[in-house]
Amino acid sequence: MIQSLAIVEYLDETYPEPPLLPKHPADRARIRALAEIVACDIHPINNLRVLRYIAHSLGHDEAAIASWYNHWIAAGFQALEKLLVEDSRTGGFCHGNAPGLADVTLVPQVVNAERYRLDLAPYPTITRIYQSCMQLESFAAAHPDNQPDREA
Numbered sequence: 001m002i003q004s005l006a007i008v009e010y011l012d013e014t015y016p017e018p019p020l021l022p023k024h025p026a027d028r029a030r031i032r033a034l035a036e037i038v039a040c041d042i043h044p045i046n047n048l049r050v051l052r053y054i055a056h057s058l059g060h061d062e063a064a065i066a067s068w069y070n071h072w073i074a075a076g077f078q079a080l081e082k083l084l085v086e087d088s089r090t091g092g093f094c095h096g097n098a099p100g101l102a103d104v105t106l107v108p109q110v111v112n113a114e115r116y117r118l119d120l121a122p123y124p125t126i127t128r129i130y131q132s133c134m135q136l137e138s139f140a141a142a143h144p145d146n147q148p149d150r151e152a
């Protein structure tokens with residue numbers, strides 16, 4: 001089984017409680033759109049193979065890589081922060097007061113941002129939601145620091 005979003009939706013269909021997507025189609029579309037900002041707009045251009053190409057084939061140094069990485073996370077987070085702030089369906093989590101598909105994609109991207117020392121101050125809603133997620137045992141257990149096979 002491949003592709004994060006397909007895997008997460010498979011898990012949601014296989015283990016329907018608690019649901020990662022709400023019932024109403026418009027709410028489902030909202031959550032999928034938030035998740036896709038991370039999975040389709042931010043992550044692919046910051047993936048390891050892209051960073052390796054920039055370093056090894058284009059000859060850029062670590063500072064340039066960090067600049068590239070943070071630029072694209074910041075662009076995505078600016079969009080996400082605005083969408084979260086301007087929508088009354090945002091609650092303790094991306095949608096309401098239970099974690100869902102959008103939170104599942106957002107949290108690892110915040111972890112990546114922290115790894116590259118991106119200033120998160122301009123994104124108070126994203127930061128608040130991230131902190132709410134990390135209070136939950138399931139999110140804390142999934143943190144890269146808690147994976148025995150983590151590579152540097």
Ligand SMILES: N[C@@H](CCC(=O)N[C@@H](CS)C(=O)NCC(=O)O)C(=O)O
Pocket residue numbers: 002003004005039047048049050
């Ligand atoms: N679109 C894929 C991306 C998977 C992916 O590329 N994962 C990263 C780790 S987060 C990876 O394997 N990177 C290795 C590389 O880029 O060579 C998905 O959502 O599952």
